[in-house]
Amino acid sequence: MITGELKSQIDQIWNIFWTGGEPNTITIVEQLTYLIFIKDLDEKEIRNELKAKRGFTYTPIFTEDQQNFRWKNLKEMDVNARHQIFSNTVDGIFPFIRSLGKETSLFATHMKGATFGISKPSVLDQVIEKLDNIDMTHQDTKGDIYEYMLSKLEGGGTAGQFRTPRHIIKMMVELMQPTLEDTISDPSVGTAGFLVGAKEYIDKHNDVTLLDKYADHINRKMFNGTEFSSTMLRIASMNLYLHGVEEPNIIDVDAVSKDNTIANEHTLILANPPFKGTIDKESIAPGLKNVTDTSKTELLFLALMLRQLKTGGRAAVIVPDGVLFGSGKAYKSIREEIIANNKLEAVISMPSGVFKPYAGVSTAIIIFTKTGNGGTNNVWFYDMLADGKSLDDKRTLLVDEDLFISFSFGNALETMDLETKQKLHSKFNLPQIIDHYHYYKSDFFKKNHAENGEVLQVKDLPENLGFNDFMPETITHDYSDRTSQSFLVPFKDIAANDWDLSINRYKEIVYEEVEFDAPSVILGRINQLDAERQKVLLELIKFS
Incomplete structure (x- = not known):
């Protein structure tokens, strides 16, 4: 922080x-x-x-x-x-x-x-x-030092690159739950924040015996990335080395260029690729142009991730809002590729202040699985309204500092009780986002909810319905309610909307009905007030 x-x-x-x-x-x-x-x-x-x-x-x-x-x-x-x-x-x-x-x-x-x-x-x-x-x-x-130092570089970063806040990294890692079997990559590795976050998750959720068994995989194969800045290559390498990865595979290459030949190698990608960069069309890897014919890096990186993932591999990626609703052919083609030809799991809309003071762009996290043959049924949307900090340039903490630090760097998710999570929700949505997504992906969801997310009346023991594993409001939530922060949208609705993924396309706004008095009643009150004013004025004149 x-x-x-x-x-x-x-x-x-x-x-x-x-x-x-x-x-x-x-x-x-x-x-x-x-x-x-x-x-x-x-x-x-x-x-x-x-x-x-x-x-x-x-x-x-x-x-x-x-x-x-x-x-x-x-x-x-x-x-x-x-x-x-x-x-x-x-x-x-x-x-x-x-x-x-x-x-x-x-x-x-x-x-x-x-x-x-x-x-x-x-x-x-x-x-x-x-x-x-x-x-x-x-x-x-x-x-934090890296973040602030990088902000001093021209424009806070280069080609739309900004260090991802640690609490957002933590949330994305928790959503994806990396395992010892994974081969993890960040094709725009920067300071290696996502890879370090994944390493910390793996260390925390596995005992020493298992970590020793997978030591060679952890040290030599598990953590991968690409970066063309020699400074960032050294920073990323040092950061991972200090976190116990002796030989991280951080490759010196422009990720979306012809020089990068990585394909079908990784099982998990965590990334925040450049938002506003462009690359000379002649140097773009041909396979990427077949998916989205563009020079915009935010689109090319998505095509690259699909190429780099193994079948069944998963990705959680931060994208600017324009990727979700852009009307150009390149925007539509990459969205269709992810939704129709692979499996889009989730879209988490983030408020524009998340990257302040370095950038004010609105962003979202998209989560997808590479299948190569479709599979998108429903897409889970979440409207993040609060990330624990004010959304202005000051980014002032709105929750207890120790709790926020423990969430970002420690074990607050495990130690935070239900009452605290509920009390903080209006200022800190991240615990609920993690809980809702894990529940949606669990077998409990299929037992308690219809395909569209509507709540079913199921009679069973609480532990058999997931009450021991998830927050009660997560289990009783109606995921078909598009006026809520958390809801499902079926594939057919997204296809009918030209593959548009902006949350405002599907979220329903409820306007509170306000009744006004008839004009004659309002005018009567105005005349009464005017008469009282005149009476007070005459009294003042009388005693002046």
Whole structure:
């Protein structure tokens, strides 16, 4: 969460770079990332050392000869001696971090370009002092720092790219429930927020024995992505490495170009692809143009995901609203491909303020499964009205900070009681979204509801109807009611509307009937008020 205090701390570090003679924002972002990475390596080592006292076995990150590379020792050094360790190109810190990971791994490949770029010892000294004062222990502050740093790049991002807020990532990961069998991809990987979120989910929902069994799959095959920015490649690689993925497959390629040949490889895609980018038509992969003949990246990425998924693979993707209702041929063709030739599961409409202050665009999450032969029956729509923060540029928290942080980074979904969820709903829809979708996908839904979502009268034990697994209002909700936030729309209605997926096309607005008095009655009241006014005026004149 970007707090005023964190902004101030990063702004101070930014000013140190500027006044120290470094005006290039990309360089500042990259150098800060290296320093955060070095700091986190030491914090990881400290955690392992504490675990070792309880019998935990681990391979040390730092050898006896590399103890000077640890943050706890670096921050205590003489200014010039410290700078020498950083600038040493033979056996200094940067050769060390370039050596992390196996020599043949993509992590090692991306890190080969990591170089130290802070020329003045005094600048390094001040930056380390400021970074050391930032508390990174109780939440994923690294991601918040990346978000704020990236906002300083031109336009808050490049080609419509904006870091996805962590609570939205958490919701999407919870919706899709990744498993140890999955091969997960983000074709616009950025800082690897979605992949890190998936890794945290997998770590949380599996015991150590299973994680050990799948260790090779986790380290080498499970996490995949594409990115053409060398800076983002390094940031993503470092982020995943710090979260326990030793050899993430983050490939240096323009995702929708001819150079990207990945097809039928992944079982789950989580992504927030660029919204406003375009690509030269000559460089677009031919197979993508067959699905949607366009140069717009928001459409090409959807075609790419269909190509990259295995049959039966699933995707949860953030798209701008224009993708849902655009009337151009390219827009219609990609929607028809997803709805008619594959299986569209859900459309979650998000309010326009979710990406503020970096962008005010209205967006939605679409969830689909690659089948290649259709399968869309009903599509679940949800009208998200509140995500826990104000929808203006300030994005002020509307719910308890600890609860919001626990939802975004911890286990609030498991610990939050029903009363709290219901009380918060008007300000925080995300728990209900997750509950409704999981219920809709469960066997309980088929038992309690007709095909159109109407509630059935079923007599059975509460546990056999799902009351032990879902919120009561989730089970008793009428999903055929299009005046509600959560409802179903059948395939035939969507096909009849030219594959339009905008929620306003299907949601019914109930207008409250207001009765007004007859004009004669209103005029009578006005005359009465006028007479009373005249009477008071005469009294005032009398005593003046």
